[in-house]
Amino acid sequence: MSLVREKRDIEWLVNWALEKQGVLRGAGGGEAGGGGPAWMTLGTVISGGGGGSDGRWMHDDAMVIGQELLAMAGDERLTGLMALVKRYGMTGTRPDWGAEGCGRYVLVRKRGGKATRRYADQRQARGLMGFEFAFEGSTMEEIEHHMIQYAGWWEALGALRDRINPLMRAYEATGPRAPEAPWDAPERVLHEVSNSVVGVR
Incomplete structure (x- = not known):
């Protein structure tokens, strides 16, 4: 096997493992009906190969990602954040951080x-x-909640990247390419409060 690993953004890898490879598919709370973790029930690993369309075969790096997702979710301090990583990883989307501004x-x-x-x-x-x-639309309190969730999701992706990189063979996780704090961009001023009047710039 080549020592050169393909670099992929951590968001791409999570989506690839969850949606394309089927890691954790059908896992309720990380477990598959009465057995072990869902990824363990799906069969033999094909080293360096792709997951089969029937869901019984998956890439060894995908299984690494599944293992580490479960391990991190098992830490009660990270359970909520890893739920976000899984939710948005399944669909290849990102959390809403309130880009539309206040209602x-x-x-x-x-x-x-x-x-x-x-x-x-x-x-x-x-x-x-x-x-x-x-x-x-959204209230300021709702937007703040979304922003905090986005920040936690972004940090959780970075932590997952650091855990899987020493274990993967074909891929090297980079990123996250998603902006760390999209609300800090000058054109992203959500609102200003002056004399109790909320406006939008």
Whole structure:
């Protein structure tokens, strides 16, 4: 076997192992129905080869990734973060960090487009008191929660990279290529608060 390993981003490797190779497929809480971890039930390893389409064969490096995902998830300090790594690794996507910014209040409109009004006498539509508004989008608290989750997901990928690199034969994990703090980019200012008024730049 060649000593030169192919470099791949850690996100790519996790998605490859979980979605393409089928590592941990069907694992509930990391276990496969009554037996050991799901990746162990899927059969013999093909060194340097690809996983079979029937899910019974998988690459040895994919199994390494599965082993380390389970090991890290077994640490109660990392369980939630590894659940994020698995969730987004299965689909090849990234956590939402609130890129759309804060939501806003919008007028509630009736079917014909007319704004919904509030009256002192609602039945007779007399004595206008105000209008109905509804909040659409994410609150600042929700965005902060998403940002914290994204930061943890990013760090967990780096920790997984460091664990699998000494064990893999065909691949070398790099990255994560995903931005560490996408909200720090100048064009990504989510909102500013001035005199209790939330605006968007």
